[in-house]
Amino acid sequence: MDLANKxxxxxxxxxxxxxAMADSLAAQGAHIALIDMQPDALQNAAVELREKGVKAEYFVIDVTDEDAVEKGFANIANTFGQLNGLINSAGIMRDGMLLKVKDGKVVDKMSRQQFQSVLDVNVTGTFLCAREAAAQMIETGSDGVIINISSVSRGGNMGQSNYSASKSAVATMTVTWAKELARYGIRTGCIAPGLVDTAMAAQMRPEMRDKFLQTVPLRRLADVSELGHAAQFIFENDYFTGRTIELDGGTRV
Incomplete structure (x- = not known):
């Protein structure tokens, strides 16, 4: 896929x-539909992207709200006249141990709400947005690509029962949709990063950050631009579908 004017x-x-991925794709000439729950930040992002000479519009959508997602993607298709790609980047973390035990007694448990809230955004939100994006791609006659963001934690990580389960599901759905949607000219891809140098990573305690970096053979965090490059590869390589790119610096958890 040539990203220009997509x-x-x-x-x-x-x-x-x-x-960051919006910036990367806009630099290739793609028009961007920005989705989030933060209208002020979205508006600022849209203004900055337009300065690159592309069309950028923003849509305030709760990805866990089925009705809002359906209406939102219909609005995107009406606004732009087509839809060629989706990156499911929205996600949350609510880390915690399955159980906390002190002196042989269970003193705390991961609550159902703590578990379910992560699945609601990371799994159900990804599912709803992919479903509606695919529907609009088909109805507007647009060849398309759906990219999901998984994580190295999909293999299972201590203290992340909810997050690991959600990111494993995201990778699996990528394979399923590749098989179902190829007949309509829609490909899928998945990116599984390790820890990325974002504001969230900057909030880590220095000792925890250093401990994590000891598990990374390249001894650094991923840069956001490197994820943008991976997404660009998936969009531009027309024989890539249903697979996960591990972008973790060699990390294994």
């Missing part, structure tokens, strides 16, 4: 990875 929607686009 329309790409990105969830979680107000900041962090989503915002």
């Amino acid at each position: 329309v790409i929607s990105i969830t979680g686009a107000a900041q962090g990875l989503g915002r």
Whole structure:
């Protein structure tokens, strides 16, 4: 896919990875539909992207709200006249141990709400946005690509029962949709990063950050521009579908 004049929607686009990937794709001439829950940050992002000479519009959508997602993607298709791509970047973390035990007694448990809230955004939100994006791609006759953001944690990580489960599901859905949607000219891809140098990573305690870096053979965090480059590869390589790119500096958890 040549990204010039293609329309790409990105969830979680107000900041962090989503915002960085919007910059990367806009630099290739793609028009961007920014999706998030932060109207002020979205508006600022849209203004900055337009300065690159592309069309950029923003849409305040809760990705866990089925009705809002349906209406939002219909609005995107009506606004741009087509839809060629989706990056499911919206996601949350609510880390915690399954159980906390002291002196042989269970003193705390991961709550159902703590578990379910992560699945609601990371799994259900990804599902709803992909479903509606695919529907609009088909109905507007647009060849398209759906990219999901997984994580190295999909293999299972201590203290992340909810997050690991959600990111494993995201990678699996990528394979399923590749098989289902190829007949309509829609490809899928997945990126599984390790820790990325974002505002969230900057909030880590220095000792925890240093400990994590000891597990990374390249001894550094991923740069957001490197995720943008990976997304660009998936869009531009027309024989890539249903697979996950591990962008973790060699990390294994």
